[in-house]
Amino acid sequence: MRKEDTVKLISAEGFEFVIDKKAAMVSQTIRNMLTSPGSFAETQHGEVTFPEISTVILEKICQYFYWSLQYASGKETEFHIEPELTLELMMAANYLHT
Amino acid sequence: MSAQKKRNFQIEAFKHRVVVDPKYAEKTWKILDHAIHEIYNHNASGLSFEELYRNAYNMVLHKFGEKLYSGLVSTMTSHLKEIAESIEAAQGDLFLEELNRKWADHNKALQMIRDILMYMDRTFIPSTRKTPVHELGLNLWRDNIIHSSNIRSRLHDTLLELVQRERTGEVIDRGLMRNVIKMLMDLGSSVYQEDFEKPFLEVSADFYRGESQQFIESCDCGDFLKKAERRLNEEIERVTHYLDAKSEAKITNVVETEMIKCHMQTLVHMDNSGLVNMIVDDKYEDLGRMYSLFRRVHNGLSIIRDVMTSHIRDTGKQLVTDPERLKDPVDFVQRLLDEKDKHDKIISLAFSNDKTFQNALNSSFEYFINLNPRSPEYISLFVDDKLRKGLKGVSEEDVEMVLDKVMMLFRYLQEKDVFEKYYKQHLAKRLLPGKTVSDDVERSLIVKLKTECGYQFTSKLEGMFTDMKTSQDTMKGFYASLGPDVTDHPQLTVQVLTTGSWPSQSSATCNLPSEILGICEKFRTYYLGTHTGRRLSWQTNMGYADIKATFGKGQRHELNVSTYQMCILMLFNSADRLSYREIEQATEIPVLDLKRSLQSLACAKGRNVLGKEPMTKEVGEDDSFFFNDKFSCKLYKVKIGTVVAQKESEPEKLETRQRVEEDRKPQIEAAIVRIMKSRRVLDHNNIVTEVTKQLQSRFLPNPVLIKKRIESLIEREFLERDKVDRKLYRYLA
Numbered sequence: 001m002r003k004e005d006t007v008k009l010i011s012a013e014g015f016e017f018v019i020d021k022k023a024a025m026v027s028q029t030i031r032n033m034l035t036s037p038g039s040f041a042e043t044q045h046g047e048v049t050f051p052e053i054s055t056v057i058l059e060k061i062c063q064y065f066y067w068s069l070q071y072a073s074g075k076e077t078e079f080h081i082e083p084e085l086t087l088e089l090m091m092a093a094n095y096l097h098t
Numbered sequence: 099m100s101a102q103k104k105r106n107f108q109i110e111a112f113k114h115r116v117v118v119d120p121k122y123a124e125k126t127w128k129i130l131d132h133a134i135h136e137i138y139n140h141n142a143s144g145l146s147f148e149e150l151y152r153n154a155y156n157m158v159l160h161k162f163g164e165k166l167y168s169g170l171v172s173t174m175t176s177h178l179k180e181i182a183e184s185i186e187a188a189q190g191d192l193f194l195e196e197l198n199r200k201w202a203d204h205n206k207a208l209q210m211i212r213d214i215l216m217y218m219d220r221t222f223i224p225s226t227r228k229t230p231v232h233e234l235g236l237n238l239w240r241d242n243i244i245h246s247s248n249i250r251s252r253l254h255d256t257l258l259e260l261v262q263r264e265r266t267g268e269v270i271d272r273g274l275m276r277n278v279i280k281m282l283m284d285l286g287s288s289v290y291q292e293d294f295e296k297p298f299l300e301v302s303a304d305f306y307r308g309e310s311q312q313f314i315e316s317c318d319c320g321d322f323l324k325k326a327e328r329r330l331n332e333e334i335e336r337v338t339h340y341l342d343a344k345s346e347a348k349i350t351n352v353v354e355t356e357m358i359k360c361h362m363q364t365l366v367h368m369d370n371s372g373l374v375n376m377i378v379d380d381k382y383e384d385l386g387r388m389y390s391l392f393r394r395v396h397n398g399l400s401i402i403r404d405v406m407t408s409h410i411r412d413t414g415k416q417l418v419t420d421p422e423r424l425k426d427p428v429d430f431v432q433r434l435l436d437e438k439d440k441h442d443k444i445i446s447l448a449f450s451n452d453k454t455f456q457n458a459l460n461s462s463f464e465y466f467i468n469l470n471p472r473s474p475e476y477i478s479l480f481v482d483d484k485l486r487k488g489l490k491g492v493s494e495e496d497v498e499m500v501l502d503k504v505m506m507l508f509r510y511l512q513e514k515d516v517f518e519k520y521y522k523q524h525l526a527k528r529l530l531p532g533k534t535v536s537d538d539v540e541r542s543l544i545v546k547l548k549t550e551c552g553y554q555f556t557s558k559l560e561g562m563f564t565d566m567k568t569s570q571d572t573m574k575g576f577y578a579s580l581g582p583d584v585t586d587h588p589q590l591t592v593q594v595l596t597t598g599s600w601p602s603q604s605s606a607t608c609n610l611p612s613e614i615l616g617i618c619e620k621f622r623t624y625y626l627g628t629h630t631g632r633r634l635s636w637q638t639n640m641g642y643a644d645i646k647a648t649f650g651k652g653q654r655h656e657l658n659v660s661t662y663q664m665c666i667l668m669l670f671n672s673a674d675r676l677s678y679r680e681i682e683q684a685t686e687i688p689v690l691d692l693k694r695s696l697q698s699l700a701c702a703k704g705r706n707v708l709g710k711e712p713m714t715k716e717v718g719e720d721d722s723f724f725f726n727d728k729f730s731c732k733l734y735k736v737k738i739g740t741v742v743a744q745k746e747s748e749p750e751k752l753e754t755r756q757r758v759e760e761d762r763k764p765q766i767e768a769a770i771v772r773i774m775k776s777r778r779v780l781d782h783n784n785i786v787t788e789v790t791k792q793l794q795s796r797f798l799p800n801p802v803l804i805k806k807r808i809e810s811l812i813e814r815e816f817l818e819r820d821k822v823d824r825k826l827y828r829y830l831a
Contacts, residue, residue, distance in 0.1 A: 033147040034741040037206045040147040048148050095155060097220070
């Protein structure tokens, strides 16, 4: 996979998730971040730091991105969410406009 | 989050951080404010989108949305004021470029700002009904830049000046134009219309008013139209290059009004180059241009059509009333056809086969063809000429084409029954001497007439063909009954013509020479023997004969002559010299025919089997004739044509006219009776209209004539007047 096609998402604790740009762009916020006409730091380096999202949540989010792509392409499976994550996950979703 | 459907839920603060710092909002805004400055200064590369977004997000969450929004407005406004200054400072041509560049910058910055403030756009703005960031950016640009007093008028002058320069042939930067115009459109259609389109249209109208005035004074019609067309295309092209597509209709309307509508009458009637001249000179291109330009304007086409109609009517009228033309009927009709062809071609090549033009053409032809009462006769003569000789060696399709054209003229005739009369006469003159070129063509024309006017119209014509056929059979039967001893007699071919089907020419029978009387009698006996109850009379004026003659030096010739001429020549078997009076007495040929026959026997050069004294062109009653012994000819067979009056002479014409009038009476009466039978009661005016309608395929009955027929029918007790209302007629069964 070429570097331009991926993006690095970094959690509050500093964990790095390298995922497809295509998947990351499920989030409208990340999409704007990467496509905004001016070259923001994120666009230049291909990495985004989320100081307010914990690793567990970010991981779940990355899983959701891929699940969402599959779902959109017609593969209808359940996306399992542990109850204790629900609240934080929903807040992150609002932030990421997902 | 689990599904994309559930989106619009509100959520409390992401981090349960109690804001203790009262300067939190101020600090956060500072960061964002700084970022906006950096963005405008093209310095965004060091900024973190996530950080800015998070800050804006938090500000909105912490109920500082209002502060964020008003901060954005004031920061952006102050930037735009700076930009306005730098644009104002740009000199001359750089002005537009600077404006365009700044606009591009602003757009880009606006996009970035909108992206980082997206959370506000999404939640705060809809709930407080404020203007979304992008629109806000455009509005601020409009108010601070475009509508700033120093820029507004300068922009509008610059744009109009560029258009003007392009109109005068200069090359301008169309890309720049397009961008700036596009900017105005992006700012909203009202900005485009107020700040550009309206003044643009006004200036254009002035420009074209002046230009067309100048052209109309210096150019001829064709050139003017060419220029107008070019201008129109230029404007359309301009619209596609850098104006709003919606402006096309408006600007073309300006050009149409100023260059065409205001000058239509002048153009059409321009001396030496107007519409009439174009038609006369077959200028298809110019005519086509005029058509396509004028059709854009209300009433434009009707002006062309009216002028064309009156022109065709005038020339047509001249043509049909020019006594010079009337001398040669064939040429006359050919000219009509040429005229029709010419205009058909113009309509198809230049006026895109416009139906209304075709109708105008047809009605014009109908108008002027019927101005000349002899048109029916001439058209029939034209057909006669074609069928006698004109179609030899011409392919079948061409023949059909000529016939179709003739039918077209025929359709214009109002007095179709007059045509029928003449056609019958001419057909008889073709059929009897076997002078028709092709039976097929004759029949095909009759079929055409039949489809045009119905069975009734052609039944008599078809009867003539039937007679010809039966006569052939009769002759076979006759000679079979005579047996083998026929060689002694002169050969006789009789055509039995049904009275009524053929043109009745009640001419007296002349005295036939004794040589053929015998066989004539034999035929009479034979025919009446097979068909009892019939009456035979000889139509000597219609026959012809082949006779053999021996001239001086033993030269033998076969002479093809008419029956009258045969009678005259046979007299010279027993005498060498006869006076006019002697011939008249012996043959009893009617005066007019006798003179004609003698003229063609004695006066035609190369055909003068008789000599005449004195040697004049005309036959006088005191002349005397002698057998021309010196006659010689290269050919064995000599055809002596009668001097046929091609056209009818005046008395003949009157006679035919009378007969036509006579024939019309029963037709009108029949129509009246038919109508009354179905309507029982009808007033006078309605009868006249109905009768006219019924008969117009044959002729246009005169109302006075109809009235006379009604009176005659009342006299004969077919109709009666209503006792109360004298205008009403009642049908009496």
